[in-house]
Amino acid sequence: MPKKIRVLYIDDNPMDRALIRDALEKEHGGFILTETGTQDAFEKQLAEHEFDLVLTDFNILGYEGLQILDTVKEKKPHTPVILVTGTGSEEVAIEAMRRGASDYVIKTPAHIKRLPRTIKAVLDAKQIREERDKARQHLVESERKFRLLADFTYDWEYWLDAQGQYIYCSPSCERITGYKAEEFIKNPALLFDIVHPDYKEKVVEHYDKDNHPKLKPVEAFEFPIITRAGEECWIEHNCTSVFDELGQYLGRRGSNRDITERKRAALLQTAQHQIARAMTTAINLKELIAIVTRELSRLVDTSNFIVALYDASQNRLRPAFEADEKDVLPAQWNAEGTLSGYLINHKKSMLLRQKDIRKLIEEEKVEPIGTIPEVWLGVPLFADKSVVGVMILQCYSDAEHFDEATVSMLEVIASELGNYINKVELEAKHELLETAVTQTADMIVVTDNQGDIVYVNPAFERVSGYSLGEVLGQNPRFLKSGRQDTAFYKKLWDTITSGKFWQGQMTNRCKDGSLFTEMSTISPVVDSSGNISNYVSVKRDITQEQLLEKQMHQAQKMESIGRLAGGVAHDFNNMLAIILGYSELVLAQLDPDDKLYKEILEINKAGQRSADLTTQLLAFSRKQTIAPQVLDLNDRIGNLVKMLRRLIGEDIELILKPGSNLQKIKVDPVQIDQVLMNLCVNARDAINGTGQLIIETGQVVLDEAYCKVNTYAEPGSFVVLTVSDTGCGMDAETQSQIFEPFFTTKGLGEGTGLGLSTVYGIVKQNEGFINVYSEPGQGTTFNIYIPEYAVTETELPEEKTVALPEGHGETILLVEDEKAILDMVQSMLGQIGYSVIVASTPEEALSRARDENVHIDLLVTDVVMPGMNGKELAGQLHASFPEMKILFMSGYTSDIIARRDVLDEGVDFINKPFSRLQLAEKLWETFNKT
Numbered sequence: 001m002p003k004k005i006r007v008l009y010i011d012d013n014p015m016d017r018a019l020i021r022d023a024l025e026k027e028h029g030g031f032i033l034t035e036t037g038t039q040d041a042f043e044k045q046l047a048e049h050e051f052d053l054v055l056t057d058f059n060i061l062g063y064e065g066l067q068i069l070d071t072v073k074e075k076k077p078h079t080p081v082i083l084v085t086g087t088g089s090e091e092v093a094i095e096a097m098r099r100g101a102s103d104y105v106i107k108t109p110a111h112i113k114r115l116p117r118t119i120k121a122v123l124d125a126k127q128i129r130e131e132r133d134k135a136r137q138h139l140v141e142s143e144r145k146f147r148l149l150a151d152f153t154y155d156w157e158y159w160l161d162a163q164g165q166y167i168y169c170s171p172s173c174e175r176i177t178g179y180k181a182e183e184f185i186k187n188p189a190l191l192f193d194i195v196h197p198d199y200k201e202k203v204v205e206h207y208d209k210d211n212h213p214k215l216k217p218v219e220a221f222e223f224p225i226i227t228r229a230g231e232e233c234w235i236e237h238n239c240t241s242v243f244d245e246l247g248q249y250l251g252r253r254g255s256n257r258d259i260t261e262r263k264r265a266a267l268l269q270t271a272q273h274q275i276a277r278a279m280t281t282a283i284n285l286k287e288l289i290a291i292v293t294r295e296l297s298r299l300v301d302t303s304n305f306i307v308a309l310y311d312a313s314q315n316r317l318r319p320a321f322e323a324d325e326k327d328v329l330p331a332q333w334n335a336e337g338t339l340s341g342y343l344i345n346h347k348k349s350m351l352l353r354q355k356d357i358r359k360l361i362e363e364e365k366v367e368p369i370g371t372i373p374e375v376w377l378g379v380p381l382f383a384d385k386s387v388v389g390v391m392i393l394q395c396y397s398d399a400e401h402f403d404e405a406t407v408s409m410l411e412v413i414a415s416e417l418g419n420y421i422n423k424v425e426l427e428a429k430h431e432l433l434e435t436a437v438t439q440t441a442d443m444i445v446v447t448d449n450q451g452d453i454v455y456v457n458p459a460f461e462r463v464s465g466y467s468l469g470e471v472l473g474q475n476p477r478f479l480k481s482g483r484q485d486t487a488f489y490k491k492l493w494d495t496i497t498s499g500k501f502w503q504g505q506m507t508n509r510c511k512d513g514s515l516f517t518e519m520s521t522i523s524p525v526v527d528s529s530g531n532i533s534n535y536v537s538v539k540r541d542i543t544q545e546q547l548l549e550k551q552m553h554q555a556q557k558m559e560s561i562g563r564l565a566g567g568v569a570h571d572f573n574n575m576l577a578i579i580l581g582y583s584e585l586v587l588a589q590l591d592p593d594d595k596l597y598k599e600i601l602e603i604n605k606a607g608q609r610s611a612d613l614t615t616q617l618l619a620f621s622r623k624q625t626i627a628p629q630v631l632d633l634n635d636r637i638g639n640l641v642k643m644l645r646r647l648i649g650e651d652i653e654l655i656l657k658p659g660s661n662l663q664k665i666k667v668d669p670v671q672i673d674q675v676l677m678n679l680c681v682n683a684r685d686a687i688n689g690t691g692q693l694i695i696e697t698g699q700v701v702l703d704e705a706y707c708k709v710n711t712y713a714e715p716g717s718f719v720v721l722t723v724s725d726t727g728c729g730m731d732a733e734t735q736s737q738i739f740e741p742f743f744t745t746k747g748l749g750e751g752t753g754l755g756l757s758t759v760y761g762i763v764k765q766n767e768g769f770i771n772v773y774s775e776p777g778q779g780t781t782f783n784i785y786i787p788e789y790a791v792t793e794t795e796l797p798e799e800k801t802v803a804l805p806e807g808h809g810e811t812i813l814l815v816e817d818e819k820a821i822l823d824m825v826q827s828m829l830g831q832i833g834y835s836v837i838v839a840s841t842p843e844e845a846l847s848r849a850r851d852e853n854v855h856i857d858l859l860v861t862d863v864v865m866p867g868m869n870g871k872e873l874a875g876q877l878h879a880s881f882p883e884m885k886i887l888f889m890s891g892y893t894s895d896i897i898a899r900r901d902v903l904d905e906g907v908d909f910i911n912k913p914f915s916r917l918q919l920a921e922k923l924w925e926t927f928n929k930t
Helices: 014-025 039-048 065-075 090-098 109-113 115-150 172-177 181-186 190-194 197-211 260-281 285-297 339-346 354-362 404-439 458-464 486-497 543-589 595-620 633-648 669-686 704-709 755-765 819-831 842-849 870-880 894-899 916-927
Strands: 005-010 031-036 053-056 081-085 103-106 156-161 166-169 221-226 232-243 249-258 305-311 316-323 350-353 375-383 386-395 443-448 453-456 502-509 515-526 532-541 629-631 652-657 665-667 691-702 716-725 769-774 780-787 811-815 835-839 858-862 885-890 909-911
Touching: 005 014, 005 039, 005 115, 014 031, 014 109, 014 115, 031 039, 039 065, 053 065, 053 115, 065 081, 065 090, 081 115, 090 103, 103 109, 103 115, 109 115, 156 172, 166 181, 172 181, 172 232, 172 249, 181 190, 190 197, 190 221, 197 221, 197 232, 232 260, 260 285, 285 305, 285 316, 285 404, 316 386, 339 350, 339 354, 339 375, 339 386, 350 354, 350 404, 375 404, 386 404, 443 458, 486 502, 486 515, 515 543, 543 595, 629 633, 629 669, 633 652, 633 669, 633 691, 665 669, 665 780, 669 691, 669 716, 669 755, 669 780, 691 916, 704 819, 755 769, 755 780, 811 819, 811 842, 811 870, 819 835, 819 858, 819 916, 835 842, 842 870, 858 870, 858 916, 870 885, 885 916, 909 916
Parallel strands: 005 031, 005 053, 053 081, 081 103, 652 691, 811 835, 811 858, 858 885, 885 909
Antiparallel strands: 156 166, 156 249, 221 232, 232 249, 305 316, 305 386, 350 375, 375 386, 443 453, 443 532, 502 515, 515 532, 629 665, 691 716, 716 780, 769 780
16 A cells, blocks of 8 residues: 655645645545644644655744745755745745745645645655665765775776766776876777787777667677787776666776786696697607697797707707707707706706806806807706606797796696607507507416416406406406316416416306306416516407307208208108009099008008108208298288187187288298297197287397397398297207207107297298297297398388487496397497496396495396396395386297286386397387386
């Protein structure tokens, strides 16, 4: 609610007071009116109470209105007074206004009616005056404080009026520019006169922006000036426009700060950064010194600059870089008697004027060699405490060209260069040996004569998982796997301690618990006294070679069996043709009721069953006659659904999960039928009672990394048929034989052992491959890879580049009990931008997670592992890392895993095998899931 206006009104006429009262009361209570009719009552009210305004008649019995006005101005000078009268004249009104009245109102109905507005106008005018007076007082006080501070401030402060004339200029301007404050006040353009010529245009443009009354203050601006002494000085210019309370432009207040040292420090820091960077990128010392020269030229005149390297053994110097206006340096020179040699002997920086140099010559401490400069600055290049070179600056024209600041700056750069020179020399001595040792693919381990490790190369770290820091001082016995007995190691030790080399094969254990097989040669190192000082072991990891050899033997075995089966089937078919042909001829001649007819019919049936077996053998040996067609795998499976449901029975649930946008394949449709029926029959027989059979289709692109580990596979794009069951599963030994002809786990007479061999042959005949995932009691998953149908050149679609979602260094804990898969996935994760911690068992994963410095962003784990499954591992880790994401992987389908109560529905899951792109996309999806 607005505050009411308090009015003190003096008038000895009751009729007039009523008139005024009525006029104010009509303003809806906006006024509090106090009426008095005598001088005493008026003065009492004025003394005891506060009023916003006084109304007075001009003629009051014994008290004139002007006297009332004087009384108010004496006792309450800030209270406005309005004269209200019907007898006054224009002269009276003028006199009243001159003596301080705020207004003069005639007692007529029209004027009295406007009295409330007059009162408010007077009070508004009073408020404006008070605010203006306060602002002016604040400005005066501000100016006083500004001058008090500015006179003693380190920065150069100034104040310009609206016309650009200096009102004030602090004494600091002389320290910065060399010019006195009076000179700037006398010549406002002096600042522009001393601005560096390259910056005049920019400064004028900046000044115009600063000086524009309608613009806000602009940002600080840096530019160089030329001081009275002719030196370059950088200043940071800040300026703000000043306005009064009515928005009137009064001028500008500004501040200039000397930032020359800051600029020099920034340039020096930049130079240091560039030089430090060059130390890691420069090809050689010559290139590095060229960069040093370039960076130094930004800070100081390098027209006479020399870098010379020092050979302490010969006390000679040779130039690595030279730029001299007067003299030409020799290819090398003796340091004795030179300024450079004098500098090296004293091992400290020197700034010498010409007179100093001549004095040294007179004292025979140096010899007069070449042109003597006006000033010579030398800085030694140190490596530890030894001088490896010198850095020299000279000036032939100005003795004051360099100062102590230049010395300090050069010393900073010299320290970097000296260390680099020392580093280059050491690297040159060891480069050949280090290159050979570090780049070899073989592991190299060096021990002392007690067998304790003193060095391992990167190949050892890569294969074993142990870093150099972890194994230094340890005996290699920590690698023991238990596969070799005590006698093995005793024979090895007896051999090498006798001075002979030992060569052999052994199995050792990696840091993650996995095993690797190495072919090792251990040789003793003999010192000059003939004693053994060290042992050097060269080890080659042959684990992968053994795996490849095993896979090759398996492939050769399957190929040999296939050729044998094909040959047998071909010859057997010839005999079966005779048996079936003649038995049919005999049957045609016999009456069905004839006793002999039934016996011949049994012979014919047996021959037909044998023919079916030869067909399966031919399929396994890939000699089956086929009629390939381009077809959609989803459509073909859809046509077999009814037959497959009858085949597996009512107790087993058949689940179809067809992939979308599936590419075509080119294969004999009858062969697809054979593959599906054989796999479904096997699944049915593996399920005891009720269970599930899942048929899935999809697409996958296999890269080189996957195929290097899984040598049976080929890189490319494949359509994948996956058949999974919830049956009894298989152990590793059974899995190694399931594709061999006549191998069966069924009872006598319950199977031929040709079902899976037929599947294998069909897949191979169509240039595909098959793999299987199974564990006892965990069901089985078959993945069949058939190449996508290759379109002709005219049908080739436009190539599209698929962006690989990359990580940003997030830490992933990878848990997988198959070493080959562990290594492959670790490599994939590293390539797509993640930091990886690996573990080959759940127990090892928990151990690594206990490290207080470890933070795990995501767990990637196999589901089915010995001892503890992936779900149990994730549950234990989640207590320590509640924000941790989880991605499960398995060769089983997610449905099979989920229905074994190993995983919950809806978790993040990826099927093995997967490509790097598929893994990257799945990780991105997992990390970005809310």
